[in-house]
Amino acid sequence: MDKRVFFLMIVSFVIGMVELIISGILDLIAEDLHISLGQAGHLITIFSLIFAVASPILLMMTAKIERKKLTLISLLVFLFGNITTVFAANYSILFTGRIITAISGALLIILCLVMAPSLVEPKYRGRAIGIVSMGVSGSLVLGVPLGLFLGNIYGWRAPFVLITLLTVLSIIGVYYLMDKIDPKPAVPLRIQLATLKSQKVSFAHATTFLYMTGHTVLYAYLKPYIQTTTGMESSWIGVVYFLFGIAAVCGGGIGGTMADILGARRTIIIAIIGLGVVLLTLPFTTPVLALFLIGLMIWGMLSWLISPAMQSYLIETSPETSEIQQSLSNSSLHFGIAFGAVVGGIVIERASIIQTPTIGGVFIILSLLTAGLSIRSRVVSLDQKQKIAQ
Structure with missing residues (x-):
């Protein structure tokens, strides 16, 4: 390297x-x-x-x-x-x-x-x-x-x-x-924008948005969730964030390696299914602290595992506009973070903070749907993109 x-x-x-x-x-x-x-x-x-x-x-x-x-x-x-x-x-x-x-x-x-x-x-x-x-x-x-x-x-x-x-x-x-x-x-701007009319590309960006929305619904309010469900003291929550952070950093590297070895498509599906399972089962682990921490670290790893795989997938899908696709993917990620924080706030106000993992899991399931639609869609060639842009 x-x-x-x-x-x-x-x-x-x-x-x-x-x-x-x-x-x-x-x-x-x-x-x-x-x-x-x-x-x-x-x-x-x-x-x-x-x-x-x-x-x-x-x-x-x-x-x-x-x-x-x-x-x-x-x-x-x-x-x-x-x-x-x-x-x-x-x-x-x-x-x-x-x-x-x-x-x-x-x-x-x-x-x-x-x-x-x-x-x-x-x-x-x-x-x-x-x-x-x-x-x-x-x-x-x-x-x-x-x-x-x-x-x-x-x-x-x-x-x-x-x-x-x-x-x-x-x-x-x-x-x-x-x-x-x-x-x-x-590549002319009109052709770059025309790529968004391709279901393969647009559903890929939707997948990143929904995936990060589901993640952030809980992560944005992780501290009060931990305090509410486990009764953990504030002094220990910093340690939890540190463990989560280490796992998330490792997730980025693991995701890139998996994309090279298994392929970007398989890595994306594995990450989505894994994160969905973790979020939906996390509420059941809170009575056992060790089990909860293990689930939390797996969640941390999976939360950033998809990003390098999705970037590789977009490069494969639209190599001639790969730079703008990577940029749009990064934008989708940050919009997902912002939207997830809003959704999490609504859940807390109108229901309970205990429901945030479940609502987050719903968004992850939706991201699995859009990922499947993207993978099953056909690749649009540059000539076809030019025709679409005209």
Whole structure:
């Protein structure tokens, strides 16, 4: 495996940390800037929405720019956004900093995902994507406890100081370690958009959205769910999140390896069935703590196992528009996270938090349906896409 792929994993981890690292220190931000907790929460919402929408748009706008150069420019913008965040004197400046980091971060994550498979032989493509996915998943699940730890000791700006320093190191690393990577030949926008009319592609994106929705319905409210069903003390919940995070990071690597060995299609189906079984049976394991923790770690692994397999599947399905498909898949993932949090909140308000795993399992079953429809649909050739676009 090309060592540069592991470097891209580190870069993706640094970028991904910014999204959720703030959630553990919202109260500290609210107190320091004299704003409500709800206003502080908007800093997460705006980031996630921009992150989901911006990546495909920016990828198309920058399609002709050499990839190393584009990565360096994006990292410099990302650095500026984090510096703005560190020195934010009020809410408006902090909000602006979040917008800047979201826009640049969205492009950087997808650049890491599309560059990684181009650095290795086709037979290692899934593993390369899986390694980068380990960085993304690791940042999303480990960012919260890391932000909480640094924020409580040194103040809410400390996590962003760390990210700023890591970004500087990433810029140096990209400049000296990465070779120039020419962009793929540009495919007209109308043809790229025409691929979404293909059931094989559209159902694949729907699968990612539904899968992550089902996962997030419970994960977004995991702490109160654990406290309600197991009576676990708050001091131990941080350990649970850490175990879940380790499992999720491993899931990205395992998913990439499985996609290379078993094939992307089989890996996707295995991940969906496995996650559905875990979520639907998890409520029955809460009386036995050891069994519950085992189920939790299997869930953590499966939650990110599908991502590299789906990326590989999309590359196989539409190789000439693979970059935009990977970007749209990343957007589907983040929209699923946002929608799952909303659905979970509705379940808690109108039913009970105990029902969140079951509702999450329903979305996983729906994702199995869309995955099957995608796999059974025929591949649309480039000539056919051109006809559809006309």
